[in-house]
Amino acid sequence: MNFAHLLKTEARLHLITTWEYWFETVTTMIMVSLVFLALFYGIQSFYDKPGEQPSLDGLLFGYIIWFFSIAAFTSSSQSMILANQTGIISQLFLCPLGLVKLILARVVVIVLWNLLLVTGLAYIAMALTGKWLNINFAVFYLILLAAAPSLIGVGMMVTGLALVFKRVQTVSGVLLMSCMALVAVDAYPLNWFSLLPFTLGASVARDNIIGGVPLEIGALALVALNSMVYLGLGIVVYKAFEKRAKRLNLIGHY
């Protein structure tokens, strides 16, 4: 048994469920695009001078990256909370590689799938607004993949909380809203905001796409370091909650 096999199994599950819930996938894309359009033209109506237009580019970019950050954050927590509610989580715990690796395989699949959705959303948003950003998708993906583990780590903490407390919608909701701030703050060059999850990645990506600043390896390494710290922390916190849930016999009981 290896991680690649687990990855393949989770990828198939994701494809089947996405196909089964195709309506949800399609309506999500439509709704997200419509909300963006409303935001874009709503904000544009406040500006008179053409010089202020770059902020709309920022809005477009911010919206795309916010969509991705939410997907990365909820990739573990949402599916595990659902597994807890349906009872299937007891069976997932019987995975010989352990639940943490199973969750990680699942989030890798979800994050990769959301890179596709983000690309789609980016083109839809650019086509709807007529504002074509010069996005080098290879670089964009690289930064997002380096930054995503930080939010996956935060998601793991929420997953751990859900194992013990079952209903964690408030915490989850607050953190979801916080994603908006995390993608908006300027965290590069390094400052205190850089210590928060995902901020560094969002800033580096913004500088690259909006500001046209070439990607520096050092900046990418810092993004990855931030991610590793949060992912590691997330796993430690999750394990502590898992241990507590096992001690109190809470696994699978909703």
Next chain:
Amino acid sequence: MLLEIKSLTKTYGKFTALDGVTLSIAAGERVALLGANGSGKTTTVRSICRLLEWEGGDIYFEGQPIRGRKQYLAEIGAVLEGSRDLNWRLSAKQNALYFSGIRGVSDRKALPIIDSLMDRLGLSQYGSRIVARLSTGNRQKTALLCALVHQPKLLMLDEPTLGLDLQTMDELERVLLEIQHEGNQAMLITSHDLGFIDKVCTRVVLIDKGRVLFDGGIKDLRETLFQYELVLTVEEASVAAVASKIACLFDGEATRAELNGAKLVVQYNAPDAVMGLLAWLEASAMHVLDMTIMPLSLEKAYKKLLASEGLRA
């Protein structure tokens, strides 16, 4: 020994869920774990599945402690929450492929096993129908399919007959015995359905308040108590005479006689132990209103044992 549980203790504050549970299961053995609600059956099964942490004792699989040995999970299969174990948006086959996948079984190895098991479980006809659209019985069978597809050495079924009709229970019983016969899998089954246990299992572990009260063959459990029960209903005027004769005839035998209104209950072991009583009834021209002789059911044996332990406690 395939599985050994030694002095397993689990507490929640002042409540003791498991109080030094010790039991073992050999390869190919079919063991029933019986007990009332809250007796510790499910806690024992969940401990074996490593879904909870215990305070004292340990569990060994093939001689090795299971703590910190996740690979052991590939050797066990379990139906823990019935159809709640399944993804309801997938078909039976897709569920089986998923659960075998997370246990490290390749599709090439899993697919022929799935097809064969689906045939035997009568699930093939439902093809790609998702679990949500299957009947309760077929969902239960799908859960069993998922627990068996990786060919575990130990299969655990927690209340497998819950919500099933009699026909489906018969089918389940047949399939379990067939599969077990071929794969020589050990089984640990918890159930309140003692008729099902009687047919499927060869050994019984009776647990109450977290303690093992009895561990032995089903035949041994019956022998702990009595083999047959005679229920005799006579006219009220004759009760005293018949009761006195019973006391005289069955004195010193491994029997129990009780008076319940006009109904006399005699529990005994030797099949011919009642012949004297019957002869006396005939000779005395006693008018018998009703009479039945029944072999002891597992259910009755279980209830009697629990009641006697309750009295002792």
